[in-house]
Amino acid sequence: MNMNLQFLAMTIFLTTIFFHIIRRNSYTASAYAVQSLAVVLLLFRSFLATGSLSMLLTVILVLAIKVFLALHLFSNFVKKYKPGVSATAYLNLPLTLIVVAALSAFAHSRVFAPLAAIVPENAALLSLGIAGMLISLLLMVNRKGILSQIIGVLSLENSIVVFGLFAGLEQSAILQIGIMFNILVWLIITSIFSSMIYRHFGALETAEMTSLKE
Amino acid sequence: MTEFFASSRGFVVLLLLFAIGAAGSLLFNKNDRQANYWSNLFACAGSLWGMFVAIGALVAPEPVAFTLGFSPFSLLRFSFLLDRLAAFFLFVISLIAFFCSIYAIDYVKHYYGKYGIGTLGFFYNIFIAGMLLVASAANGLFFLVAWEIMSVASFFLVIHDRDEQENIRAGLLYLIMTHLGTAFIIAAFLLLYRSTGSFDFSAIQSGGAAISPVVKNAVFVLSLIGFGTKAGIIPLHVWLPAAHPAAPSHISGLMSGVMIKTGIYMMIRVFLDLLAPFPLWWGVVLLIAGAVSALLGVLYALAEHDIKKLLAYHSIENIGIILLGLGSALTFLSLQLPTLALLGLVASLFHTLNHATFKSLLFLGAGAVINQTHTRNMEELGGLIRLMPQTALLFLTGSMAISALPPFNGFFSEWLTFQSLFQGIAATDSRTIWVFVIAAGSLAFTGGLALACFVKAFGAVFLARPRSNEAQHAREPSFFMLAGMWPLAALSLLFGIVSGYVANILQDVAGTLSVFQGFPSPFLLAETGRISAGGFSFVSPPVVFLLLLIALFAVFTAFNFLFFKKQKTTFGPTWDCGADLTPRMEITSTGFARSIILIFKGIMKPTMLKSVECRDGETRYLPKSREIRLGISNIYDTCLYKPAQDLALRFSLYARKMQSGLINMYILYILAALLGALYFSL
Incomplete structure (x- = not known):
């Protein structure tokens, strides 16, 4: 198996775990930029293999939106709403790591063997991708702060891209550009909504918003 | 020519007529008059075309099957089957829709400026088209689409008069119940799909052997609940007495006359055509459901003083009678008595046709009365026979037909149902004989009580003196309303006189079902207008009609020449015990029904509210007025729906x-x- 590929996949997986460990939002935003950069490098490798110009365009767009724009937006977000943005979690760190380990084991279990067997030579990397998805979902479940949840969604999306790449399920460049546009719009809307929620409730912690029901 | 009508092109023209009627109604929404004429004339044209399509399919030597258009989903096919059974129901729907549409031209005028006539016309055309699609669909998914079109369109028609909160509540209850029923139907079709791998009726029929008995039984129960909800079987009937009165009267006529019969049609289609052979208990369950619905339906009708609710409860009663025929057909088939089963099914189909004619006539008659008096409360009517003589005669015709009085059609279909039940008593063993005995007893009771109920209804509405200011100023309805009712009254009589021929046609219709193939000697013989049930009993409708005519003529002549001619007529005031005769001295509909209701108080749980207003408030020795309000406890709400609601x-x-x-x-x-x-x- 290609060592570079392994390294990039491991980077993405480890940043997903890192999200759970760190308790500072600025580090979380930076970790997301690193994770996205790894995805960009994976896509760039795909461009080198195919020589497709549209793939190059995709790489540039991903770099611009997921790495630079997202980092910029999140950094501003953290600065602006520092008192309101929490990085606390429901589970303490040891317990969180136990659940992360359980999910990783589950992703490598027989249950997911049919998915990992899509491309047998990439089976380990595919399992890492699945583990990344599950751990990203756990981030959304476990964290109280809204920023961690936004990054959880984006990390989930990165894990899906990685899974798709290793499974040979790459979609057309047009579709990937469409997805990037979708993420761009989503980031903008999330930023606007977050600022509206903060203005209205004075907090960006989901635990504070239970009174929204009914 | 008949080949063209009963073809895919003929059917497309039929659907186009209703589609143009619906679209045009919306287009003319701002002009009530144009929308009214456009929608109802196209509904008339579509219904007339529908009758030709039905006749074409009835006389066609082979069932007409075709598929229209292209479906984006592999399991959904817009396939149609116009066999004789479907053609019969198409005919009944089209026939009633035709006369209701004529009636509607003048009837809906009272909505001008109040509610949008365009939307009414739109949903009206869609509703009729939906019913026709239900009767002709040959694919389960397509059928469900058609069923939904029919249900949703009828919901919007029920809440057309939306200023009344009661109507909105009735509409919502109908919507909930109809979708509850649809959920059961979907479950039934999914089970059939799981066993046969197809939603096509033909594939389900041919793959019937692959359906296990457990699945068959489950499909039967689910279908009975699903289609029974639409048909109004007790205790699934709760929406019916609320929704039918809420709708405009020509819609009530269609809903009560034909829409609820789509439930019966699908029961016949699924039970007899798709799922045969079946166990004995299916027929027994239908017989019990029919007996209970017939008896309780007429009892609840007796307790009503709202004329449209009374008619709605009679629909439940008549659905019960239809189920008695269908139930006996299923029972006989399980007992390997196909010739008797054919008799039961013919009785069921005949009563379907008859009930459609006289019930729509009665609803249209009630609509004419309500249009003039602005009340549905029979206690506020009375004396209308002098102000609305034609309506009174038409309502009387419908009342006689529904009360199964000869020579009207209701008598002959009930007679056939009785024959079927008697044959059940004579030909079956101890496992089922008691069910037939109870069913026959229930039908006998029902007949008597229906007569009492319509004596009450006709008496309270048309006889004696008007009991309200509105009733005093009522006038005969306008031309198109009468033009819609007269033919229905004529048909109620005609289908009675020629019932032998009608039974023959219906025997052909029923005989084409796969379960009756290969049994050449029918039990029911109808020759020269005479109906003979296996030599056991017979009746000759034309002779009955002639005898009644002769008897009437003889009585009239005898009175005229023997008594009245010799007597001198003097006019003077009626002796009134020294008091003025006022409408307050008349027997009310509540008073009329009270004694009968009290006999059945164990079943009906009547509630009585008495209030006395005194001239002297303190001593209360001198009563000024007494008021008794007789009601019926809604045991279905308290014992079934309320606990279910609480649980939910x-x-x-x-x-x-x-x-x-x-x-x-x-x-x-x-x-x-x-x-x-x-x-x-x-």
Whole structure:
């Protein structure tokens, strides 16, 4: 198996775990930029293999939106709403790591063997991708702060891209550009909504918003 | 020519007529008059065309089957089957829709400026087209689409008069009940699909051997609940007495006359055509459901003083009678007595046709009365025979037909139902004989009580003196309303006189079903207008009609020449015990029904509210007026629907605990569901 590929996949997986460990939002935003950069490098490798110009365009767009724009937006977000943005979690760190380990084991279990067997030579990397998805979902479940949840969604999306790449399920460049546009719009809307929620409730912690029901 | 009507092109023209009627109605929405004429004339044209399509399919030597258009889904096919059974129901729907549409031209005028006539016309055309699609669909998914079109369109028609909160409530109850029924029907079709791998009726029929008895029984129960809800079988009937009165009267006529019969049609289609052979208990269940619905339906009708509710309860009663025929057909088939089964099915189909004619006539008659008097309360009517003589005669015709009085059509279909039940008593063993005895007893009771009920209804509405100012100023309805009712009255009589020929046609219709193939000697013989049930009994409708005519003529002549001619007529005031005769001295509909209701108080649980207003408030020695309000406890609400609602509410409150309001929790649910789904699917 290609060592570079392994390294990039491991980077993405480890940043997903890192999200759970760190308790500072600025580090979380930076970790997301690193994770996205790894995805960009994976896509760039795909461009080198195919020589497709549209793939190059995709790489540039991903770099611009997921790495630079997202980092910029999140950094501003953290600065602006520092008192309101929490990085606390429901589970303490040891317990969180136990659940992360359980999910990783589950992703490598027989249950997911049919998915990992899509491309047998990439089976380990595919399992890492699945583990990344599950751990990203756990981030959304476990964290109280809204920023961690936004990054959880984006990390989930990165894990899906990685899974798709290793499974040979790459979609057309047009579709990937469409997805990037979708993420761009989503980031903008999330930023606007977050600022509206903060203005209205004075907090960006989901635990504070239970009174929204009914 | 008949080949063209009963072809895909003929059917497309039929659908186009209703589509143009519906679209044009919306287009002319701002002009009530144009929308009214456009929608009803196209509905008339479509219905007339529908009758030709039905006749074409009835006389065609082979069933007409075709598929229209292209479906984006592999399981959904817009396939149609016009066999004789479907053609018969197409004919009944078209026939009643035709006369209701003529009636509607003048009837809907009272909505001008109040509600949009365009939307009424739109949903009216869609509703009729929906019913026709239901009767002709040959694919389960397509049928469900048609069923939904019919149900939703009829919901909007029920709430057309939306200023009344009661109508909105009735509409919502109807919507909930009809979708509850649809849920059961969907479950039934999914089970059939699981066993046969197709939603096509032909594939289900040919793959019947692959359906296990357990699945068949489950499909029967689900279908009975689903289609029974639409048909109004007790205790699934709760929407019917609320929704039918709420709708405009020509819609009530269509809903009561034909829409509820689509439930019966689908029962015949699914039970007899798709699922045969079947166990004995299916027929027994239908017989019991029919007996209960017939008896309780007429009892509840007796307790009503709302004329449209009374008629709605009679629909439940008549659905019960139809089920008695159908139930006996299923029972006989299970007992390997196909010739008797044919008799039961013919009785069922004949009563379907008859009930459609006289019930729509009665609803249209009631609509004419309500249009003039602005009340449905029979206690506020009375004396209309002098002000609305034609309507009174038409309503009397309908009343006689529904009360099964010869020579009207209701008598002959009930006679056939009786023959079927008597044959059940004579030909079956101890396992089923008691069911037939109870069913025959119930039908006998029902006949008597229906007569009493319509004596009450006709008497309270048309006889004696008007009991309200509105009733005093009523006038005969306008031309198109009468033009819609007269032919229905004529048909109620005609289908009675020629019932032998009609029974013959219906025997052909029923005989084409696969379960009756290969049995050449029918039990029912109808020659020269005479109906003979296996030599056991016979009746000759033309002779009955002639005898009654002769008897009437003889009585009239005898009175005229022997008594009246010799007597000198003097006019003077009626002796009134020294008091003025006022409408307050008349027997009310409540008073009329009270004694009968009290006999059945164990079943009906009547409630009585008495109030006395005194001239002297303190001593209360001199009563000024007494008021008695007789009601019926809604045992279905208290014993079935309320507990079910409470249970659902309790479950909802319990389930609401999941609704923490925490986004993390919702994502956790997603994660858990995802893991669970992956675990079980991979």
